[in-house]
Amino acid sequence: MIPARLAFIALETTGANPLRDRITRIDVLEAEGDRVATWSTLVNPQRSIPEFIQQVNGIRNETVVDAPPFAQVAAELADRLHGRLLIARHARFNYGFVKSEFQRLGKSFRADVLCTVRLSRKLFPAHQKHKLDSLMIRHDLATGDRCRALTDVHRLWQFWRLLQRDCGEEALAEAVRQQLERPSLPPHLDPALLDDLPESPGVYLFYGDNDALLYVGKSVNLRQRVRAHFASDLRDYKEMRLSQQVHRMHWHETVGELGALLLESRLVKECQPIHNRRLRRSSDLCTWQWVQVVPGECRLTLVSGQAADFVRSEGLFGLFANRREATETLREMAAAHQLCPIILGLERPARPGRPCFAHQVGQCRGACVGKEALGVHSARMLSALTKLKLAAWPYPGAIGIVERDELREVEEVHVVNGWRHLGSARSExxxxxxxxxxxxxxxxxxxxxxxxxxxxxxxxxxxxxLSER
Incomplete structure (x- = not known):
């Protein structure tokens, strides 16, 4: 069932970041059946409009100098949008700005939002472009001054009526339902939290009874990922069990994906969430070290993660959760490359000069009894180990890995030294x-x-x- 009361909305702003930028123009087309009413107002953003933005939308500083600030039009806008389904191109952008403006006034604003870009993709999957200009051309709809937002809401209204006519009420209603469908939330969670979730990278944390940490996850789109958790809770037993236990949720925004990955890994290891297993810290971390016994002959020694020099060493191979995993990996490598288990330290000789069992069954070339030179065996062993080789730290000291989000104009530096993540910061x-x-x-x-x-x-x-050693 398609909601009867609709509001098509278009905005002009001072930029793309709703947390920093401001609205300069609001246009709304209210529709209910065949009844249509429009409302438009300029808004004084109470800050300078960047020159390139003035060139894009034609709204200059002098245009809005005498316009009312948002606080003076907020009540009327809230009244016009109340109880209506908001429809816009890139709806989250428009909704984010309106919501942020109300938040600055200490007021809450929530609404169901429908995006015409997503709607077009759903109903016309064969087409590549779904922006408003493309829709106008493809569907031969009326055009006008592209820089006037009021023209946009009329275009959106035309596109909506075309969908009703050409796609049919049933198909349109199903596409709307899928876009507005809300996940099955845990009974203890406030539904408003889903509206507050940002569409940005970050890490989310689920807490259960007695504020016990249940799960830490990461995503490049927090809103989408968290909603997916609860949307699948009836189809997946693990998700359903987790959903039933969640009492509280928290999240940390990051600038990019790497920041989210690093933060998730650190939080899982520090907090040991009940439902996380994969990223748990291994207290028995170890690696194989290549040691030269005499010129031309080398052996492998298993060293702990704490003893190994991961910064300077060029002779480390593999990272293993424990000794058993390291040994099994070496056994598999020996079998695949006909290496001698005695030379590798995996088997004790029955007595001096006695061949290893693998040689007796034709799976070792005989380095244990002198049939293969130890230098040749060492060379083959090194070749087999190549895929496990760890990289030595390639910098003279600490570095900063810079992640930047151009849209939000934020930057984060991940400070790293010797493969250790020391922390992340957004300032010098x-x-x-x-x-x-x-x-x-x-x-x-x-x-x-x-x-x-x-x-x-x-x-x-x-x-x-950032620094040298």
Whole structure:
């Protein structure tokens, strides 16, 4: 069933960030059946409009100097939108600005929101473009001055009526239902929390009875991921069980995906949530170290994560949760490459000069009894280990991995030294505070190593050299 009371809304703003920028124009088209009414007002943003924004939408500083501030039009806007389904192009953008303006006045604003871009994608999946201009051209709808927001709400109204006519009420109602469908929330959670969730990267935390931490997760879109948790609770037993236990939710926004990954890994290891298993810290972390016994002959030694020099060493292979995992990996490698278990330290010889069992069954080339030179065996062993080789820290000291969100105009620097994530900061002062305390911060962690090695290896991150050793 499609809601009968609709409000098509279009805004002009001083920028793209609802937390910092302000509205400069509001246009609303109210529709109920065939009855339509429009309302439009300029808004004084009480700050200067950037020059490039003035060129884009034609609203200049002198245009709004005598316009009312949002506080003076808030009551009328709330009255016009009350009880209506909000329809807009990129609806979350428009809704985010309206909601932020009301929040600055200490007032709450909530509404169901429908995005015409998503609606068009759903109903016309064969088409590639779904922005308003593309819809106008494709569906031969009336056009006008593109910079006038009031024109946009009339275009949206035209597009809506076209959908009713060409797609049919049933198909349109189903597309609307899917977009507005709310997840099955845990009984203890406030439904308003879903509206507060940002569509940005970050980490979310679910708490249960007695404020016990149940789960830590991350996403590049917090709102979408958390909603997905509860939307699937009836189809997946684990999700259903978690959903029933959640009493409280909290989240941390990050600038980008790497920040979310690092924060999730740290919180899981520090807090040990009940439902997290994969990122738990391993207290028995170990690695194989390549040690030269004599020139041309090398052996492997298992060293603990605390004893290994992950910064300088070039001869470390593999990161293992415990000794058993390390040993099993080495056994598999020996079998695959016909290496000698005695030379690898995996088997004791029955007596001096006696071949290993693998050689007796044709799975070792005989280094244990002199049939293969130890130097040749060492070379083959090193070749087999190549895929497990750990990278030595490639910088002279601490670095900052910079993540920036151009839309929100925020930047975060992840301070890293010797594959240890020391902390993240959004200011130079914060970076220096992390560096001053780095000697007592962080410990080597294999999940963090893998994250950092992957991102640095791709060469797609901006790196700042912060200090030398």
């Amino acid at each position: 002062t914060g970076i220096q505070q992390i560096l001053l305390g780095q000697s007592g911060q962080g410990r080597f962690d294999r999940d963090t190593y893998r994250l950092l090695a992957a991102h640095l290896g791709k060469g797609r991150v901006r790196v700042r050299l």
